[in-house]
Amino acid sequence: MRVVLAHIDLRLYWKARLKVLLGLLKSKGASLTVIQTATSGTLYDFTNELDSKVEGIEWIHLFRKEDKICDIPPRTIAKALWDRFESIEPDVIVADPISFYSGATAVRWCRYRRKGVVIMDDSRAVDVPRSWLVNHIKRRFYRNVDAMFVPAPSHVQSYVNWGIPKNRIFIGLDVVDNNFFAERALAAKTHLDNLRIRYELPHRFFLGVGRQVPKKNWGTLISGYKQYRDATTIRPWGLVLVGDGPERKSLENMVLENAIQGVHFRPFCDQEKLCEYYAMAECLVLASYYGETWGLVVNEAMACGLPVLISENCGCAQTLVRQDQNGWTFSPDHPEELTEAMLRLSSLSEPERQAMGQKSREIVSKWSLERFSWQLMRAIELSKGESRGFYSFLDSLIIRFWKGRYNPS
Numbered sequence: 085m086r087v088v089l090a091h092i093d094l095r096l097y098w099k100a101r102l103k104v105l106l107g108l109l110k111s112k113g114a115s116l117t118v119i120q121t122a123t124s125g126t127l128y129d130f131t132n133e134l135d136s137k138v139e140g141i142e143w144i145h146l147f148r149k150e151d152k153i154c155d156i157p158p159r160t161i162a163k164a165l166w167d168r169f170e171s172i173e174p175d176v177i178v179a180d181p182i183s184f185y186s187g188a189t190a191v192r193w194c195r196y197r198r199k200g201v202v203i204m205d206d207s208r209a210v211d212v213p214r215s216w217l218v219n220h221i222k223r224r225f226y227r228n229v230d231a232m233f234v235p236a237p238s239h240v241q242s243y244v245n246w247g248i249p250k251n252r253i254f255i256g257l258d259v260v261d262n263n264f265f266a267e268r269a270l271a272a273k274t275h276l277d278n279l280r281i282r283y284e285l286p287h288r289f290f291l292g293v294g295r296q297v298p299k300k301n302w303g304t305l306i307s308g309y310k311q312y313r314d315a316t317t318i319r320p321w322g323l324v325l326v327g328d329g330p331e332r333k334s335l336e337n338m339v340l341e342n343a344i345q346g347v348h349f350r351p352f353c354d355q356e357k358l359c360e361y362y363a364m365a366e367c368l369v370l371a372s373y374y375g376e377t378w379g380l381v382v383n384e385a386m387a388c389g390l391p392v393l394i395s396e397n398c399g400c401a402q403t404l405v406r407q408d409q410n411g412w413t414f415s416p417d418h419p420e421e422l423t424e425a426m427l428r429l430s431s432l433s434e435p436e437r438q439a440m441g442q443k444s445r446e447i448v449s450k451w452s453l454e455r456f457s458w459q460l461m462r463a464i465e466l467s468k469g470e471s472r473g474f475y476s477f478l479d480s481l482i483i484r485f486w487k488g489r490y491n492p493s
Contacts, residue, residue: 085109085468088116088168088178089102089116089177090178090180092184092490093121096128096355100264102116102138103453106138116140117141118138120143120145121146121165123147124150125153125155147164161189169190173197177200177201178233180204181204182222184488184489185489187488190203191203200470201467203226205234206377206399208239208374209245212374224482226247232463233255235399236258236400256458258451261453262387269359271359283360284348290323290369292324292368293385295327296328296332296335299374300370301373303338304416305323305371306344308371310344315423315427316427325347335349359388366429367393367429368392368394376395378400379394385444386448389444389445391437391440391441393413394412404444404448404451410441411440411444412425
């Protein structure tokens, strides 16, 4: 069996996932070819990881590193993908969402060539408002898909509503290498005092990690933190924000104009260094609106043993947060709810916070690389025997017309 996995950008989390998947495929006599559509103009441009190849996997970079994906016409991308699929002749294609180039092209190619197609997606119906017409078109697209691979049960109903049978939806997409983060954080804890001095950070702090863009809702986090400082009766913890983005300057101005003490801005960093921040922090806070389809920094922080304070709109909130056990959720529209959660957490004793961190490790251990590979393998095996064309002639016209797009946000 020849399997192709096509995705817009396979940096950061994908190496670890694909290594485990490759081992499973090999055990079943299957091969894996990876097609990475772009390495420039995506959400992961901040990383220095330019070459994501994994030994044993044929790895194809579709375009040059200097070609920004947003500058390439969709028709050009779709043709390049089609030509690669034609030359490889896979039995199954695993691809990213149908809204993206590789997802759209994979469905079109597989229905023309009567091969199996698995689509990976972590968006929910609530994440992006859609008109009845867009939802109608999505349903027509999805009934030409053989299997879906999604993060968690919380995402299943959206795809059932878009026409995917429940028995063709597999769970376990959004995972990280839990062992990597746990081990690096544990190593960093052996010299915490030196790290705090090096990074010029307070002894205790709340941690926010991510791109500084509107959907991350950093303003609410800063407002909630200000209220926390005003209300706490003990020495206040700091707030450390690791990341960058178009909102960075306005967030810094917000802190200055409101004379908010204790806020520290730090730039993007690689995962090795990020583990040091997780080791120093008391908890992770993520205040995102809908549009945060999952939030892999939550997986990372939990693997490092941190309690979490997570917006109820985040895709991972229902799955990874256990109220009063490893953290709390809050409304992203109400800073006072976040303030209350900060006060509750900071008032706990050290053993109580450590117990919450241990619960985080226990919860996230169920969302592992092994789960990712086994569940995706089930989807691949279900799809490999498919030999069907388009569901209808109208579907074929719609799928032929749509080439995909990519709008990083």
